[in-house]
Amino acid sequence: MLASTAAPALALDYEAKPVSWCLQAPFRLVGGLTGAVVNGGFSGPVDDGYHWSLKGTKHVAGKFGDEKGAGQLAAAAPLGGSVGAVLGGGYGVLDGVNQGFRKGWNKPFSRWSYITMEEK
Numbered sequence: 001m002l003a004s005t006a007a008p009a010l011a012l013d014y015e016a017k018p019v020s021w022c023l024q025a026p027f028r029l030v031g032g033l034t035g036a037v038v039n040g041g042f043s044g045p046v047d048d049g050y051h052w053s054l055k056g057t058k059h060v061a062g063k064f065g066d067e068k069g070a071g072q073l074a075a076a077a078p079l080g081g082s083v084g085a086v087l088g089g090g091y092g093v094l095d096g097v098n099q100g101f102r103k104g105w106n107k108p109f110s111r112w113s114y115i116t117m118e119e120k
Helices: 002-010 019-064 070-106
Strands: none
Touching: 019 070
16 A cells, blocks of 8 residues: 555656756756856955945944044045955855856846846
8 A cells, every 4th residue: 555655756747847847947057057156256246345345434434433524434444345345255155156046047048147236
């Protein structure tokens, strides 16, 4: 009796995965992997490193007294900007790989899988 119940569970269910999905899977995988490499290797770290350096500079300038003051921004840039760029770059690698694979899987070889901007 156990063999009769296990056989349907082990059989391939062709209705669950249509033939078109099986034919598209290799292209989607390659599109997702290339998007993850490009987005995680370049686009993500550059984008997040830049934005986090701005946030770090403004944060440290705010601790100096005025986050919009020219003197405070100049004094905060070496410390807050460099730390923000390094941390943002590290985060950008992880975030870029994740976003590049997700977008590359859904729309293989589209521009959205290679850049960190969100689709509108």
